[in-house]
Amino acid sequence: MGIRVDETSLVKQLKKRKETYKLENKYCRDILEGKLPLTVGGGIGQSRLCMFLLKKAHIGEVQSSCWSSEDVKKYEEQGINLL
Numbered sequence: 001m002g003i004r005v006d007e008t009s010l011v012k013q014l015k016k017r018k019e020t021y022k023l024e025n026k027y028c029r030d031i032l033e034g035k036l037p038l039t040v041g042g043g044i045g046q047s048r049l050c051m052f053l054l055k056k057a058h059i060g061e062v063q064s065s066c067w068s069s070e071d072v073k074k075y076e077e078q079g080i081n082l083l
Helices: 007-016 020-024 026-032 045-054 069-077
Strands: none
Touching: 007 020, 007 026, 020 026
16 A cells, blocks of 8 residues: 555566656646645545445456466355356
């Protein structure tokens, strides 16, 4: 949880990816010029929202990941199919 990107990390990330040309777009310029508030991560997230809207019990029903065979079996027994 924390700030997703600030002026320093934005430049660092784009340099690392060799995509500094993106610093010319309006969104990046506004971050660099302090015109936009910084966003914070660690919120409810898309997967949690999907779980709520689709009435799912486990995040693995809306988000693929690596699950142990024990977990897959345990949840299958409960009628929960992990992706």
